[in-house]
Structures are given as C-alpha cells and as structure tokens.
Amino acid sequence: MSTLLSNGISALTSFQRALSTISHNVANANTPGYSRQVLDLSARAGQAYGFGFIGAGVQVDSVRRVTDLFNFARSLDSAAELGRLGELAALAGRVDKLVSDQGTGLTGPWSKFFDAGQGVSTQPTSTAARQNLLAAGEALAARFRSLDAQFKGMESELNGKLRAGVDDANRLSAEIARLNQEIVRQRGLAGGQPPNDLLDQRERLIGELSARLGVNTVLQDDGALNVFTPSGQAMVVGTTSLRLGTVADPFSPDRLELAIETPHGRVLLNDGAIGGALGGLLEFRRDVLDPAAAQLGRMAATLAHSFNAQHRAGVDLYGQPGGDFFTPIVPTTAGHTLNAGSAALSASLSDIAGYRGEDVVLAFDGTGWSATERTTGRAVPLGGSGTAGDPLVFNGVSVVVSGTAAPGDRFLVRPAIGAAGQLSIAVKDPARIAAASPLRASADLANVGNMSVQSLTVEDAGILDFNASHTIVFTGPNSYTIxxxxxxxxxxxxxxxQGGWRLKLEGTPVAGDSFRIAPRGAGSSDNGNARLFAVLDGRGQLDGGNLSLNGALGQLTTSVGSAARHAEYARDAQQIIDTQVRAEREAVSGVNLDEEAANLVRYQQAYQAAAQMIGTADTLFQTLLAAVRR
Structure with a gap:
C-alpha cells in the first residue's frame, strides 16, 4: 500500500511538472528565439523482494530544450552573411542609381559637352556656339563635383553606420557576458541543470551579434559560451566582454577603421576580419565606393589634362595661344600620423597613358623610396629620386619631395579619389576658346611639282613658337631645307x-618647290583645333592608349551596376537560405500548438490516473484501519 501511495505521489508530481512545462511552451509559442522544452522522465530504482523487484514510481531527471547545435551554428553563419549582403546590396544600389540615372549621372552632360565642341568645330567664330561650349563644360564639371560630393557624403554616412554598429555590438557582447555569468551561477545552484530560458536569451543575442559582425562560438565546461570574430579575435570570454572601437585612418582622419580593445592593447581589424553588417560596410567601401570614386576622379583628371593639352595647342579669336580650359587637377597627398621627418610631397599628372588611379603608399627607408598599392600591398614600379629635376614617377604621376624624410616615414598618394571635386572651367571669355590651329601651311604658287599640304599638326605646344614663320624649300625629291x-x-x-609641329605632304616635289608655315592672326575662322578637342572623348588615352574616355565612362557605369546586381542577387539567395535555416530550427525547436495540446490531454489523463492511484491507496488504508477497529 505504501508503494502504491509513493508511486502515485511521484507520478502526480512528475505529471504536474510536465503540465507546467507544456503551459510554458504554449505561453511562449510566439516568443522570438524560444526553444521548446520537454521533461526527461525515468523510472525510480525498484525495491527487491524475494520474488523480484517492485517499482518505486517515476522521477524527473531534467527539463531540457529541444535544440540542434548544428542548426545554431548555421543560423549564426546565415545571419552574418545576410547582414553583410544586406548592407552591401543597399549601398551599392544607391551608387548604381547615382552614376546611371539621367538626372544624376554623367552620360547626359558628357554628351552635351562634346556635342557643344562639335558645334564650335562647325561654327568656330560663333559667339553662341562658344558660349554653349562653356555652359556645357561648366554643367559637366558641376556634375563631376556633385557625384564626388555624393561619394564623400556616403563615406561620412558609412562612418556613422560604423559607430552605431560598434555601439550595438558592444551592448550585445556585454549582455552576453552578463548572461554567461548568470547561467554559470544558476547551473551551480541547480546542480548542473540548464537554465533553459537564459540559454534561449543568450542564443538570441548571439544571433543578433552575428548579424552585425559575424561570430563563432565555443562552449565552456561551466556552461559559458565564448564568442569570437571570424578572424579569431575574442569578443566574449566567459564573463568578460571585449569592446570594439573605431580609430581614425593614419593617413585620413575622416576615415574610420575598426579595432578591438584587448588586455594587451588595441588590435586593428582589417576588412576581412569581420562579417555581418559591419563587414558589409567595409566591403562596400573597399570594393564599390572607393573604386567608383577613383574611376570618377580618373575620368575627371584625364578629361582636364587631355582637353587642356589639346586646347593649349590652338589659338583663340584674339590670336593668342590657348590656355587651360579646365583648372588643372592635382593628386592629393597625406603623411602618416607617426611620421617623424619634415618631408612634404607635391604630386602632378605626367603621363595619362600610364595613369591608373590606385592609391599608392610611398615609404622612405633612410636611403630610398618604395611604392606599394594601398589595398593589395603589391609593389609598384618607381623611378626617380624625388627632386624637382628628377621626381618620383609611378603610374603616370610625378612626385616632388620637399623637406627631409625620416626613416620609416610613409605618405599616401591619391591620384584619383577626390579629383572630380576639383574640376571646374578656367575659361570665362568665349573668345578665349582656342578653336583654330596656331599655324597654317601653304604651297608657293610657283611650285612645279604636284606636292600639296596634307596636314599640319601641333605635337608639343610647350615648345611651339606661335609667332614664328618658316620656309621649307626642297632641294630635290628626297631633301629639303628649313x-x-x-x-x-x-x-x-x-x-x-620641327619646334613642336609636324607637316605632312603628299605628292612628289621638284627641286625649288617651297612651302611656307606662318602663324594665324586674330579672328581666324579656322577650326583645326576644335575638330581635335571635339572628338577627344573617343581617342584612346588611358591604359597605354587602349581606353578612351567614352570607354572609361562605360566602365564606370558597368562596374558599379555589375557590383550592385551581384550583391542584390546574392542577398536574395541568402534570404532564401536564411528562411530555410529558420524553418529547420522551427521544425526542431519551435512550439507546435497541436502537439502541445495533445501532450496536455495525455498528461492531464495521466495526472488524473495518478490522483486515482492516491485515492485507491487512501481507500485501502481506510479499509485497513476499519478492520483493525473491529
């Protein structure tokens, strides 16, 4: 009878706890991150009698969560990748709209500018045509400056996102460390039993942290969960959390980088050291924003340099040599914050065919200079010594060093990024547009041979004497004097x-035939130079002369558009994967209300049966007492 009573009591207590667990599941069916809980029941050890063992009832071993560790690891990876691709796709899409939209991109002003150049070529003396070229040039320069300002604004916005993301990550890691402490404490008080609801809270916070920077986890024996960045830097170790921070780029104070503050000092995190949304921000800056800004600046600098060179090869309506049409663009330089010397750098474009646009770091080792690409670390061929007469030369850029550099000093040269913001029109007077060729060639009317002028071009306006006249006399079919x-x-x-010009003739001369080269006067209606600068956009200039400005414009829109589409497609695919991972978790850990309802009925009936057992034991006991009384 005592066995019957104790069995009933153990069953009643166990089923009561089972019903409480079921009610807890039902109450949290819609709680984010909640894992379904179940009771682990086992039979108590039976009592031995001569004829065998009589069972001692049931006991509750544990209340455990129904979880899948592999699914948890997959969910962390999925959250990190979705966070990374979400930021990358959103920001890359904005850059794509900027450069491709008719209202903000370059295509419209670009076409109008060179169409206006064709207008001057058609009507070289027309004030209206010349004014139209100046207006179109200013509109194109303004569009370059606007895009450059937009890119700089996105850089500032990215800095703000980095700060906010770092604050969120620090808050989450601190809360995870606090939960680790509480979980370890409660496990100790409960004899090693898991505090399930705290474990759910911790996993939810770790998932949020992974979405921001991507994490890996390692479980300790005491129940604490250590959290690491993808590169292995600790974020949470036991009950201690380490803080992320932002530091200024040593070359550019307005550009933020990420670092982690360890007990041994601050450790700078490179772009590939973290994932999640913060990793997506850094990847966007490295792979989309910086290349787009560099390509934009490269186009602006090439346009200004080449158009100015061609413009200087002509003469204006006053008969004067053409000057710069655009204000010259100067590459920017910046010294490292730890530089000890007094050196300063000044840079200029020297060779458009070799002009690349990548950021380059110049380092001084005490005896000489070396150059490396900033993003890749690859060595860049470097010539010259850095003096005004022998400047440092690399990638189409010349650099003159003033002052004295100390060993270990480093400088960043940015040939293209920011160049678009410098573009503006230098010519204000329409009559100053140098549409005419500076020289004209003519054959003497007394010539006997059939030779005629094919072309007269200016090859080097820097050494050309715009006011000189020359007489060429052939002494025979294969020789001449100047x-x-x-x-x-x-x-x-x-x-x-000779002297910066080249004359090409066709036909056969006779000894004594002569040709005269003379400067053009003021008010010339010649359009020789305008014909050349009007088609400058289609001339191969970049990449060793294999890429035109039109091609560079196409590369800009195509590369940005391709990056945006790729990020968008990858994000959409990752969203599907993330949905699948969540569905798999719900299939294992989610609360199924139908199942809980069935369990509720099953344990309710078991509870009632246990109560009936206790009632039966009571009846037997009362019967026994009644028998003794008689």
Missing amino acids: DGVGPHAYDPDAGIA
Whole structure:
C-alpha cells in the first residue's frame, strides 16, 4: 500500500511538472528565439523482494530544450552573411542609381559637352556656339563635383553606420557576458541543470551579434559560451566582454577603421576580419565606393589634362595661344600620423597613358623610396629620386619631395579619389576658346611639282613658337631645307617636324618647290583645333592608349551596376537560405500548438490516473484501519 501511495505521489508530481512545462511552451509559442522544452522522465530504482523487484514510481531527471547545435551554428553563419549582403546590396544600389540615372549621372552632360565642341568645330567664330561650349563644360564639371560630393557624403554616412554598429555590438557582447555569468551561477545552484530560458536569451543575442559582425562560438565546461570574430579575435570570454572601437585612418582622419580593445592593447581589424553588417560596410567601401570614386576622379583628371593639352595647342579669336580650359587637377597627398621627418610631397599628372588611379603608399627607408598599392600591398614600379629635376614617377604621376624624410616615414598618394571635386572651367571669355590651329601651311604658287599640304599638326605646344614663320624649300625629291638650314633627308611617311609641329605632304616635289608655315592672326575662322578637342572623348588615352574616355565612362557605369546586381542577387539567395535555416530550427525547436495540446490531454489523463492511484491507496488504508477497529 505504501508503494502504491509513493508511486502515485511521484507520478502526480512528475505529471504536474510536465503540465507546467507544456503551459510554458504554449505561453511562449510566439516568443522570438524560444526553444521548446520537454521533461526527461525515468523510472525510480525498484525495491527487491524475494520474488523480484517492485517499482518505486517515476522521477524527473531534467527539463531540457529541444535544440540542434548544428542548426545554431548555421543560423549564426546565415545571419552574418545576410547582414553583410544586406548592407552591401543597399549601398551599392544607391551608387548604381547615382552614376546611371539621367538626372544624376554623367552620360547626359558628357554628351552635351562634346556635342557643344562639335558645334564650335562647325561654327568656330560663333559667339553662341562658344558660349554653349562653356555652359556645357561648366554643367559637366558641376556634375563631376556633385557625384564626388555624393561619394564623400556616403563615406561620412558609412562612418556613422560604423559607430552605431560598434555601439550595438558592444551592448550585445556585454549582455552576453552578463548572461554567461548568470547561467554559470544558476547551473551551480541547480546542480548542473540548464537554465533553459537564459540559454534561449543568450542564443538570441548571439544571433543578433552575428548579424552585425559575424561570430563563432565555443562552449565552456561551466556552461559559458565564448564568442569570437571570424578572424579569431575574442569578443566574449566567459564573463568578460571585449569592446570594439573605431580609430581614425593614419593617413585620413575622416576615415574610420575598426579595432578591438584587448588586455594587451588595441588590435586593428582589417576588412576581412569581420562579417555581418559591419563587414558589409567595409566591403562596400573597399570594393564599390572607393573604386567608383577613383574611376570618377580618373575620368575627371584625364578629361582636364587631355582637353587642356589639346586646347593649349590652338589659338583663340584674339590670336593668342590657348590656355587651360579646365583648372588643372592635382593628386592629393597625406603623411602618416607617426611620421617623424619634415618631408612634404607635391604630386602632378605626367603621363595619362600610364595613369591608373590606385592609391599608392610611398615609404622612405633612410636611403630610398618604395611604392606599394594601398589595398593589395603589391609593389609598384618607381623611378626617380624625388627632386624637382628628377621626381618620383609611378603610374603616370610625378612626385616632388620637399623637406627631409625620416626613416620609416610613409605618405599616401591619391591620384584619383577626390579629383572630380576639383574640376571646374578656367575659361570665362568665349573668345578665349582656342578653336583654330596656331599655324597654317601653304604651297608657293610657283611650285612645279604636284606636292600639296596634307596636314599640319601641333605635337608639343610647350615648345611651339606661335609667332614664328618658316620656309621649307626642297632641294630635290628626297631633301629639303628649313629657313635655309639643311639639307635634311625627306621621309614622306614621317613628314617634316620641327619646334613642336609636324607637316605632312603628299605628292612628289621638284627641286625649288617651297612651302611656307606662318602663324594665324586674330579672328581666324579656322577650326583645326576644335575638330581635335571635339572628338577627344573617343581617342584612346588611358591604359597605354587602349581606353578612351567614352570607354572609361562605360566602365564606370558597368562596374558599379555589375557590383550592385551581384550583391542584390546574392542577398536574395541568402534570404532564401536564411528562411530555410529558420524553418529547420522551427521544425526542431519551435512550439507546435497541436502537439502541445495533445501532450496536455495525455498528461492531464495521466495526472488524473495518478490522483486515482492516491485515492485507491487512501481507500485501502481506510479499509485497513476499519478492520483493525473491529
């Protein structure tokens, strides 16, 4: 009878706890991150009698969560990847709209500017055509400056996002460390039994942290969960959390980087050291924003440099040599914050064909300079010594060093980023547009041969004497003199070159035939130079002369658009994967109300049966007492 009573009591107590667990599951069916809990029941050890063992009832071993550790690890990876791709796709899409939209992109102003150049070529003396070219040039320069300002604004916005993300990550890691402490304490008080609801809270917070920076976890024997960044830097160790922080770039104080504050000092995290939303921000800056800004600046600098060079090769309506059409663009330089010397750098574009646009770090080792690409660390071929007469030369850029550099000093040269913000029109007077060729060539009317002028071009306006006249006299079919100096051998393919100009002729000369080269006067209606700068956009200039400005514009829109589409497709695919991971978790750990309802009925009936057992034991006991009384 005592066995019957004790069995009933154990069953009643166990089923009561089972019903409480079921009610807890039902109450938290819609709680984010909640894992379904179940009771682990086992039979108590039976009591031995001569004829065998009589059972001693049931006991509750534990209340455990129904979880899948592999699914938890997958959910962390999925959250990190979705956070990374979400930021990358959103920001890359904004850059794509900026450069491709008709209202903000370059295509419209670009076409109008070179169309206006064609207008000057068609009507070189027209004030309206010239004014239209200036207006179109200013509109194009303004669009370059606007895009550059937008990119700088996105850089500032990215800094703000980094600060906010770091604050969130620090808050979450501190809360995870606090939960670790509480979980260890409660496990100790409960004899090693798991505090399930705290474990759910901790996993939810770790999932949120992973969405921000990507994490890996390692479980300790005492129940604490250590959290690490993808590169292995500890964020939470036991009950201690380490803090993330932002530090200024040593070359650019307005550019933030991420670092983690360890007991041994601050450790800088490179772009690949973290994932999640913060990793997506850094990846966007490295792979989309910086390349787009560099390509934009490269186009602006190439346009200004090449258009100015061609403009200087002509003469304006006043008969004066053309000056710069655009204000010259100067690459920016910045010294490292730890530099000890007094050196300063000044940079200029020297070779458009070799102009690349990547950021380059120049380092001084005490005896000489070396150059490396900032993003990749690859060595860059470097020439020169850094003096004004022998500047440092790399990637189409010349650098002059003033002052004295100390060993270990480093400088960042940015040939392209920020260049678009410098673009503006230097010419204000329409008559100052140098549409005419500076020289004209003519054959003497007394010439006997059939030779005629094919072309006269300016190859180097820097050494050209715009006011000089020259007389070329052929001494035979294969020789000539210039201003009485010679004879010189005549090469029909190479033509005749001197003092920055080149004259090409066609036909066969006779001894005594002469040609005259003379400067053009004021008010010339010639359009020789305008014909050249009007088609400058289609001339191969970049990448060793293999890429035109039109091609560079196409590369800008295509590369940004491709990056945006790729990020968008990857984000959408990851969203599907994340949904699948969540569904798998719900299938294992989620609360199924139908199942809980069935369990509720089952344990309710078991509870009632246990109560009936206790009632039966009581009846037997009362019967026994009644028998004794008689």
